[in-house]
Amino acid sequence: xxxxxTLELVSLTKRYGSTVAVDAxxxxxxxxxxxxxxxxxxxxxxxxxxxxxxxxxxxxxxxxLSGRDVSHLPPAKRGTAMMFQNYAxxxxxxxxxxxxxxxxxxxxxKPERYKRADEMLDLVEMTSLADRRPDQLSGGQQQRxxxxxxxxxxxxxxxxxxxxxxxxxxxxIRMRAELKRLQRELGISFIHVTHGQDEALALADEIIVxxxxxIEQAGPARDVFxxxxxxxxxxxMGGHNVLKLPxxxxxxxxxxxxxxxxxxxxxxxxxxxxxxxGTHIALTAEVAGGQEVTALMPDASFxxxxxxxxxxxxxxxxxxxxxxxxx
Amino acid sequence: xxxxxxxxxxxxxxxxxxxxxxxxPIIMIVIVSFWGATEYSIYPAFQFDxxxxxxxxxxxxxxxxNTFKYALITWAFxxxxxxxxxYFLAFEVxxxxxxxxxxxxxxxxxxxxxxxxxxxxxxxxxxxxxANSTLISWGVxxxxxxxxLFSDFSVILAFVHLYTLFxxxxxxxxxxxxxxxxxxxxxxxxxxxxxxxxxxxxPLCKPGIMIGSIFVxxxxxxxxxxxxxxxxxQRANVGRLISNDISLxxxxxxxxxxxxxxxxxxxxxxxLLRLVDIRKEL
Numbered sequence: 001x002x003x004x005x006t007l008e009l010v011s012l013t014k015r016y017g018s019t020v021a022v023d024a025x026x027x028x029x030x031x032x033x034x035x036x037x038x039x040x041x042x043x044x045x046x047x048x049x050x051x052x053x054x055x056x057x058x059x060x061x062x063x064x065l066s067g068r069d070v071s072h073l074p075p076a077k078r079g080t081a082m083m084f085q086n087y088a089x090x091x092x093x094x095x096x097x098x099x100x101x102x103x104x105x106x107x108x109x110k111p112e113r114y115k116r117a118d119e120m121l122d123l124v125e126m127t128s129l130a131d132r133r134p135d136q137l138s139g140g141q142q143q144r145x146x147x148x149x150x151x152x153x154x155x156x157x158x159x160x161x162x163x164x165x166x167x168x169x170x171x172x173i174r175m176r177a178e179l180k181r182l183q184r185e186l187g188i189s190f191i192h193v194t195h196g197q198d199e200a201l202a203l204a205d206e207i208i209v210x211x212x213x214x215i216e217q218a219g220p221a222r223d224v225f226x227x228x229x230x231x232x233x234x235x236x237m238g239g240h241n242v243l244k245l246p247x248x249x250x251x252x253x254x255x256x257x258x259x260x261x262x263x264x265x266x267x268x269x270x271x272x273x274x275x276x277x278g279t280h281i282a283l284t285a286e287v288a289g290g291q292e293v294t295a296l297m298p299d300a301s302f303x304x305x306x307x308x309x310x311x312x313x314x315x316x317x318x319x320x321x322x323x324x325x326x327x
Numbered sequence: 328x329x330x331x332x333x334x335x336x337x338x339x340x341x342x343x344x345x346x347x348x349x350x351x352p353i354i355m356i357v358i359v360s361f362w363g364a365t366e367y368s369i370y371p372a373f374q375f376d377x378x379x380x381x382x383x384x385x386x387x388x389x390x391x392x393n394t395f396k397y398a399l400i401t402w403a404f405x406x407x408x409x410x411x412x413x414y415f416l417a418f419e420v421x422x423x424x425x426x427x428x429x430x431x432x433x434x435x436x437x438x439x440x441x442x443x444x445x446x447x448x449x450x451x452x453x454x455x456x457x458a459n460s461t462l463i464s465w466g467v468x469x470x471x472x473x474x475x476l477f478s479d480f481s482v483i484l485a486f487v488h489l490y491t492l493f494x495x496x497x498x499x500x501x502x503x504x505x506x507x508x509x510x511x512x513x514x515x516x517x518x519x520x521x522x523x524x525x526x527x528x529x530p531l532c533k534p535g536i537m538i539g540s541i542f543v544x545x546x547x548x549x550x551x552x553x554x555x556x557x558x559x560x561q562r563a564n565v566g567r568l569i570s571n572d573i574s575l576x577x578x579x580x581x582x583x584x585x586x587x588x589x590x591x592x593x594x595x596x597x598x599l600l601r602l603v604d605i606r607k608e609l
Contacts, residue, residue, distance in 0.1 A: 055511050076517030088512035092530045102516035104526070153516065 005031035005066050005156045007052070007189060013060035014047045021047040023213035024061060029157070029191065029206075034183050036200035037193045039210035040236070046161060048210070049193045053082040053159050065156060076102070081155035085162045087146035089134035096121065096130040099148045120148040123182070140171045147182065158183075160192040164199060176203055197237050201225060209233050226253075231325050241293045242325065243267075249325040256321040257295035259283060259307070265314020269293060271307050285313055353589070360582035369578055377583035387568075387584075391591070394564040397479075397554070398547045398595075401486040405543050406536070408487065409494025413535075414528075416495075417502035418510075430499070433492055445485050445556055452476040452484075477559030485557045490546050494539035501535030502528070537603045541596055548592050565591075 007029040014022040022044040029035050037045040050056035052063055054075035062071040063078075070078040089098050096117050097104075103113035121127045124144040134142055143163065150158055163179070164172045180203055183190045194200055200207050201221050208218040209232075217229045228234035231242045234251035241252045262268040269285030272292070281302040283295045293315060307313060363372040381387050412433070420426050436444060451457045452475040459471040474480050505528065513523040529536075551566025565588045572581035 053515065055514070074517075075511075075515045082511075082515050084508045084512060086506070086508060088506065088508040090509060090512070090527060101513070101518075101526075105513075105516055105518045105522050149512075149516070 005189065007157055007191075008064040009048075009052075009061070010064060011061040012048065012051060012058065012063060014044070014051055014056060015059040020213050022051070025210075025213075025215050026061075027208060027215060027218060029189055031156075032187050032189055033205050034180065034190045034203055035192065035206045035208060036204035037191065037208050037210060038197060038200045038204075038236070039195065039216075041195060043210040044213040045193045045195075045210045049082075049159050049161055049191060052157070052191065053080055054078055055082070076153070079156040080159055081150040081153045081157075082159045082161065083143075083146050083150045083163055086166060087134075087142045089142055089145055089149070091134055094131050094133060095126065095137070095145050098134065098145055099152055101149060102153050116152060117148070120152045121145075123151070123185075124148045124178075139167050140175055143167070143175060144178075147179075151182075151186070155188065157189045157191060160190060162193055162195070164194070164196075172199070179203060201237075209236060211236070227323055229326055234323075234325060239296075243287075243291060243293065244289065247324075251323045251325055252293075252317055252321055254282070254294045255280075255296040256317055257293070258316040259295050259297060259305075260314040260316050262312050262314045265316045267293075268312055268314045271309055271311045271313060274307065274309065283307060283313075285315065287315070356582045356585050359579055360586045362579040362582075364577055364579045369576075377580050378587075380580065381583050381587065390563050390565055390568050393562065394548055394566075394588075397483065397486065397564055398544045400483050401490065401547045402540060402543050404483070404487045405491045405494040406540070408491050409539060410498055410532075410536070412491070412495050413498040413502055413532075416499055417505075433495060437492065441489055442552065442556070444489065445553055448481065448485055448488070448557070449476065452481055477557070477561055479558070479562060481557040482554055482562060485553050486547055486550070489553065490543050493542035493546065497538035497542070498532055498535040501532040505531050533603045537599055541599055544595055544599075545592055548588065548595070 009025055009027045009029075011024040011026050012022060013020070013024050025044075025048065037048060039045045047056055051058050054070075054073065058071045062069050064070070065079055070080075075082070090101065093101065096114060099120050100108075100113040100117035103116060108116075118127065118130065121130055124147050126141065126144045126148065129137065129141060134145065137145065143166075146163075160179070164175055167175060176199060179190065179192070192200075192203060204221050206219065207221050207224045209216045209224060211232050217224055217233045224233065225237050225239070228237060228240060228251050231249055231251070234240040234242050239254055241254055241257070243250050243252060258265075267287050269287035271283060272286050273282070273284035275282040275284070276299075277296075279299060280296045281299050283297060283302075285293050285295070287293050295315060359369075360377055361373045361375070363370050363374055363376060416426055416429055420429060449456075453459070454471045454473070454476070456476070458475055459468075462468045463471065509527055509531075510523060513527045518526065548564075549566060551564065551570045554562055554564045554567055555570075565584060569581045569584050569588070572578070572584065
């Protein structure tokens with residue numbers, strides 16, 4: 001039984017003609033969770049989000065929010081609000097009018113709606129720019145306005161469609177801290193679509209990895225990263241080696257690989273790449289069967305025993321770090 | 328060669344064309360408007376007789392009022408029809424292929440001359456024309472409707488028919504530039520279809536609406552042939568005033584009227600431009 005503000009997807013399906021964009025996915029989002037829908041482009045994550053928002057018709061299945069089937073309600077009646085990828089701020093309205101737009105649509109008087117818009121602008125620290133037009137704002141500022149505009153409707157679930165993709169890398173890291181802070185303060189669910197695994201790991205309480213219109217794996221961020229269920233998840237989350245061994249596929253975190261002499265390792269390989277990454281050295285070796293394995297070594301231990309291209313090394317790991325994969 | 332000289336040379340051909348075919352004739356008209364005229368001759372002078380006569384005659388005011396009336400009513404109809412057509416093309420037709428096809432369809436009437444398109448209304452609207460005979464055979468009316476042809480109705484009908492596309496094109500252009508996610512954002516904020524139209528689409532189409540309005544108002548205010556044909560010479564606008572003077576070889580008087588009309592139209596455009604800064608949008 002769904003309690004307050006849980007969002008439930010029940011074999012939700014989206015078809016465009018004969019192509020299936022979202023294939024009967026089911027998932028339960030707990031109230032107040034920060035969830036990331038993660039996947040490569042075309043995996044159906046955006047269609048899923050847009051169906052939850054009500055901007056895409058549901059072909060099959062249903063969306064249940066707080067025990068209420070909202071699958072066929074108009075967007076504004078669902079208790080969700082969406083923040084668009086390019087922010088979709090109204091260029092002809094000031095920041096304050098943009099934020100107050102939904103209140104204006106529902107007929108709230110000007111003093112009241114401006115008061116509430118100013119409260120929202122205060123929350124995202126944009127009060128000083130309330131009279132500007134969107135085109136006079138930087139990307140990060142536009143995003144804050146878009147957030148304020150989405151939050152003013154007091155949604156139970158905020159839907160964010162690749163919210164950080166239009167920002168430069170520095171701003172992206174700052175804004176994601178901001179998003180997390182807001183989510184904690186407001187205590188509502190955020191569902192965030194992204195194709196960046198670092199973004200998902202940094203933000204999400206729960207990660208839902210999608211591939212090919214299906215949910216590949218869902219769970220707490222640490223579980224998804226540490227115990228990938230499939231080769232796809234292991235590769236997509238990064239930081240893993242997927243090795244095909246006689247007993248099947250296993251995933252190994254590259255920072256758990258131990259570089260040894262050839263006779264001490266479980267497998268041996270020839271070094272084909274040495275990449276300096278600041279705190280670590282990424283050593284890529286080709287092992288039997290043409291598979292590539294990357295080992296992350298702290299730069300100090302690499303300096304103690306430097307390896308050269310073409311050198312043969314052994315690779316060792318503890319049994320506990322090897323995760324069998326289903327495919 | 329310095330950059331400036333090159334720039335001047337690059338601008339020269341267009342500037343020369345405009346000087347020879349736009350600025351020079353206007354200067355000529357202004358000069359002639361101060362000349363004098365008798366029944367059989369015109370003579371160079373610098374006198375205000377033509378303007379005095381123009382502003383002293385009650386006919387001028389009626390005719391100018393009539394011109395404004397045509398412009399305003401035509402504007403209202405072309406705006407409503409043009410906006411609706413543009414909206415349909417931009418938002419209801421989903422595929423680009425169909426948009427282009429339907430858009431070209433709109434321009435097909437322009438393959439025939441204005442005058443032909445205008446005249447083709449006459450057999451339709453006439454006393455024993457298609458419209459009247461159909462209405463009579465349906466029993467809607469007993470007598471032919473007299474006001475269908477050679478009336479304000481037929482003049483405005485022809486204007487709307489001729490100039491609606493000038494409204495469709497710029498509005499369609501503005502609409503196509505509206506980011507579709509803005510419409511979704513409006514819907515997300517709970518706006519109904521009408522509210523989205525009123526608070527998002529129309530404000531963002533303002534430049535297109537303004538450009539279309541300038542086209543239509545200048546075309547209608549400068550027209551004389553449509554009024555002559557469609558009213559059977561029973562209605563007048565400023566263009567007809569000028570053309571009558573010309574046919575009587577009263578060039579100074581025609582020039583004076585033309586100068587006043589030019590200034591009037593420029594004032595109208597200036598007022599429209601005050602409402603929207605189109606330079607920002609182009």
